[in-house]
Amino acid sequence: MLPQQYCLRWRYHHSNLQTMFSQLLDREAFCDVTLACEGRTIKAHKIVLSACSTYFESILSQYEEKDPILIMKDVKYIDIKCLVEFMYKGEINVEHVSTPRTYIAYK
Incomplete structure (x- = not known):
């Protein structure tokens, strides 16, 4: 006879994971990649960039x-x-004039 199995479910797993990654980004904790442009830098996590973008996945691999x-x-x-910010939080607020540039960068 097979042992009985139980389904364990973390009710707020998705939102908790999203919140934790956002907090890690805000604190720059455990960051393992730096994006540089216009003389400034942004620290991030390879796993998040790769999961959200095939472009970054290809580059980082x-x-x-x-x-x-x-x-x-x-x-x-x-x-x-x-x-x-969009990759980490799933939404952003942008000015109407910058929306096309941001969308093109995301593609």
Whole structure:
């Protein structure tokens, strides 16, 4: 006879995970990649960038360094900042005039 199985469910797993990743980003805790553009940097987590973007997954899979720095040419700092925030939080507030640039950067 097979042992009886139980389903354990974490009721707020998705929202808790999203909140924790956002807090880690805000504190720059356990960050393992740096995005650089316009002379400024943003620290992030490879796992989040790769999970949210095939572009970042492709780029990051090529790096063997522990904490790579990605130089983002032809991208505005505000756009990459919004993009990273969108990846971590699932939503962002942007001015109407910057929406197309942010959308293009995300694609």
